[in-house]
Amino acid sequence: MVKNIVCVSCPLGCPIEVTIENGEVVSVKGNTCKRGDNYARTEMTAPKRSLTSTVKVDGGVLPVVPVKSAAPVPKELMFDCMKEINKVTVKAPVAIGDVVIKNILNTGVDIVATNND
Ligand code: SF4
Numbered sequence: 001m002v003k004n005i006v007c008v009s010c011p012l013g014c015p016i017e018v019t020i021e022n023g024e025v026v027s028v029k030g031n032t033c034k035r036g037d038n039y040a041r042t043e044m045t046a047p048k049r050s051l052t053s054t055v056k057v058d059g060g061v062l063p064v065v066p067v068k069s070a071a072p073v074p075k076e077l078m079f080d081c082m083k084e085i086n087k088v089t090v091k092a093p094v095a096i097g098d099v100v101i102k103n104i105l106n107t108g109v110d111i112v113a114t115n116n117d
Contacts, residue, residue: 005043007036016040048072051111053085055100060092060117067100070110077105085111092117 001021007014016030018040028040042048050072054064073081081104090100094117101111 003044005040007031007039009035009039018044020044047075049075049078051078051081051085052114053082055085055111055113056089057094057117058089058091060094062117065090065094065100065117066114067111068114069104070112071108073104073107073109077107080105081107081111 001019003018003020005016005018007016012032014030014032014036016028016036016039018025019027019029025041025044028037031037031040051069053067055067057063057065067085069081084101084104088101090098090113094100094113094115096113096116098113099110100113103109104111
């Protein structure tokens with residue numbers, strides 16, 4: 001089976017052709033760097049996505065602070081991660097890099113603030 005995907009690891013967006021046989025990736029073509037190869041193999045086996053959102057702030061200048069996952073999380077957990085993020089309210093002050101949720105859903109990934117409040 002051949003699957004055509006677009007690498008989202010950088011703005012170039014290289015079209016990549018992945019050949020899968022017996023559930024295993026046997027070839028990756030079209031990528032112009034090693035990151036593309038890694039992306040294609042991960043996308044076919046255990047796709048992950050970076051997550052961005054906002055978290056409510058109690059006593060801050062603004063009512064919410066932007067947050068992101070410190071690393072990509074499994075794609076199938078994105079919706080559940082968003083539900084966890086929506087439950088949280090942090091107390092001001094919040095600084096860039098503060099861990100808002102540690103090890104969200106046991107993924108090993110922290111949710112961190114990307115702005116001050
Ligand atoms: S294959 Fe490399 S150059 Fe192409 S989009 Fe992916 S990261 Fe960028």
